[in-house]
Amino acid sequence: MGAEFNWFPGHMNKALKEIEKRIPIVDLVIEIVDARAPYSSQNFTFRKLLKNKPVLYVMSKGDLADPEITKQWIEYFKQKGHEVLLLNDKNRNIVKELIQAIDRTTKAKQERDRARGLVNPLINALVIGVPNVGKSTFINRVIKDKNVKVGNKPGVTRGIQTINLNQRITLMDTPGVLPAKLESEATATNLCAINSIREDVYPKERVAGRILTYIFNNYENVIEQEYKISPHLQRPIEVLDTYLLFEMIAKSRKWFLAEDMPDVERVMTTLLRKFADGEIARMSFEKPNEIVPEEIEKTVKVKPNDTGDITSQW
Secondary structure (H helix, E strand, C coil): CCCEEEEECHHHHHHHHHHHHHHHHCCEEEEEEECCCCCCCCCCCHHHHCCCCCEEEEEECCCCCCHHHHHHHHHHHHHCCCEEEECCCCCCCCHHHHHHHHHHHCHHHHHHHHHCCCCCCCEEEEEECCCCCCHHHHHHHHCCCCCCCCCCCCCCCCCCEEEECCCCEEEEECCCCCCCCCCCHHHHHHHHHCCCCCHHHCCHHHHHHHHHHHHHHHCCCHHHHHHCCCCCCCCCCCHHHHHHHHHHHHHHHCCEEECCEECHHHHHHHHHHHHHHCCCCCCCCCCHHHCCCCCCCCCCEEEECCCCCEEEEC
16 A cells, blocks of 8 residues: 655755754753653654764653553663663652763763863753654653743754753753654654644554554554444454454544545544543553664655655655
């Protein structure tokens, strides 16, 4: 099944170029990732650009993710030598933890600076993240006296803002930027699941089917209990099986286009919103042991369209 969607608008390309200009002064990269999809929500476009920079991963929306899977992801990042800060309590003051994590991540740089006679080495931290991953919310939590625009739609923040975390540490907050290419259909699906790609530019039926397949197979009885249905499907199911689930959910909600025609489109739209907002249960969309190396699975192709934006095809 093929479909095209335009997911890399021109303003993201402009933001990417602005970020490239800052790279020479960057001491540390703080990448905000969604705890429900910590691999898929990374921006791999920056891997080559920032390959020599230490990375601190901030896992946002930890209160929406499966706590057991989140533990696995924290261990995954630590085994790769990265510091991790989990955001799972909206009322917790994270400034002290953040400063400590930044200092640990930049320890080598600070030691070099002190050896040259600098008493209080300065740190420039570049804050990056794909759209709607919780980056602006993170900035608002640590810089409470700054006016940072926050929105619940992908791509709301514009321009690079420089913010002083303290006298030593400067945060360079960047707009949400998607990768220039998606490594796999699984990655693309997970970005749709966390609402990093606008709903109006991807194949809804395919995406909703893939997400529901994963949730149904990994979280037994969650869908059945939420919608009071008994599909009697043997797990694991395939994507094609989800159409039966969509119909059953529509009937349970009494959503019909006509007397005997379930409103499957409404079910898909509602499910995608509920998954993105974490309204059904604490769930994660991927596990560390499911990650497929990007050089193996490349099912999402990228090409420019007439406007200079990027169009992706499944």
